[in-house]
Amino acid sequence: MKSLWVFHVNTGACNGCDIEILDVLIPYYDIERLGVKLVPTPRHAHALLVTGPLTRQAYHAAKMAYEAMPPKPRIVIAVGTCACSGGIFHDSYALRREYRESLEYPLKGGTSEFLPVHLYIPGCPPRPEEILYGIALLKNIVEKKVRGELFREGTFVLPRESFNAWVEVLLRARIRKELGYFDGYSLLRRFMELVESSESKEELEKLVEKTINDEGDSRLRYGLEKLYSYYLEVVRTYEGILAAKRALVGLPK
Numbered sequence: 001m002k003s004l005w006v007f008h009v010n011t012g013a014c015n016g017c018d019i020e021i022l023d024v025l026i027p028y029y030d031i032e033r034l035g036v037k038l039v040p041t042p043r044h045a046h047a048l049l050v051t052g053p054l055t056r057q058a059y060h061a062a063k064m065a066y067e068a069m070p071p072k073p074r075i076v077i078a079v080g081t082c083a084c085s086g087g088i089f090h091d092s093y094a095l096r097r098e099y100r101e102s103l104e105y106p107l108k109g110g111t112s113e114f115l116p117v118h119l120y121i122p123g124c125p126p127r128p129e130e131i132l133y134g135i136a137l138l139k140n141i142v143e144k145k146v147r148g149e150l151f152r153e154g155t156f157v158l159p160r161e162s163f164n165a166w167v168e169v170l171l172r173a174r175i176r177k178e179l180g181y182f183d184g185y186s187l188l189r190r191f192m193e194l195v196e197s198s199e200s201k202e203e204l205e206k207l208v209e210k211t212i213n214d215e216g217d218s219r220l221r222y223g224l225e226k227l228y229s230y231y232l233e234v235v236r237t238y239e240g241i242l243a244a245k246r247a248l249v250g251l252p253k
């Protein structure tokens with residue numbers, strides 16, 4: 001079922017549960033994104049949502065609402081402890097009890113005493129998240145909407161491209177001071193190409209050494225040496241931070 005149209009009936013609730021029903025409709029929880037919509041008449045409803053214990057006064061109205069619903073799927077949802085079992089009102093004089101034994105569904109009290117309840121969402125009142133979860137269970141979309149994941153701090157490693165972009169930003173400020181904007185930036189670009197093309201520290205060391213030896217301009221040679229030493233410094237700092245984080249959460253180095 002893609003959408004679920006719901007008719008809400010209060011069979012004697014203290015209003016706590018009704019306020020939580022309103023909560024799930026606000027943009028923060030936005031239950032309509034699950035295809036759930038409150039309708040003003042039971043004639044258009046797939047589901048009857050009941051809050052509160054079954055009081056004598058509300059019994060006939062709730063029964064009429066249930067019978068006015070289309071015959072299929074006629075889902076009944078009990079929200080709140082009172083609707084589920086009678087709750088704090090279980091022994092109240094206002095509750096209907098004379099037909100308990102003869103009713104079609106004489107179960108544990110609350111809504112199920114007179115209607116076949118498909119979904120119980122207990123709580124006094126249940127939190128909006130619980131209502132959302134219950135509806136998602138009913139619609140069989142929990143797997144789709146909820147993904148369990150164990151978060152472990154320290155397992156994060158900066159992707160290579162992002163790491164290089166981060167290093168470039170740090171080196172840019174330093175090389176600008178050494179060689180100025182124009183020469184500094186163009187040399188940095190050359191250096192970053194070496195970084196991106198090498199697979200390991202050793203390979204980078206050899207590449208940098210070769211580039212320095214091949215370079216005729218002593219100013220650029222000096223700049224390359226500086227860039228390489230700054231690069232090693234940044235990598236060491238990054239590795240130190242990672243090691244400290246791993247130690248903090250007890251992960252192997």
Ligand code: SF4
Binds near residue numbers: 080081123124
């Ligand atoms: S379950 Fe709690 S909040 Fe909901 S109607 Fe009953 S007493 Fe009120």
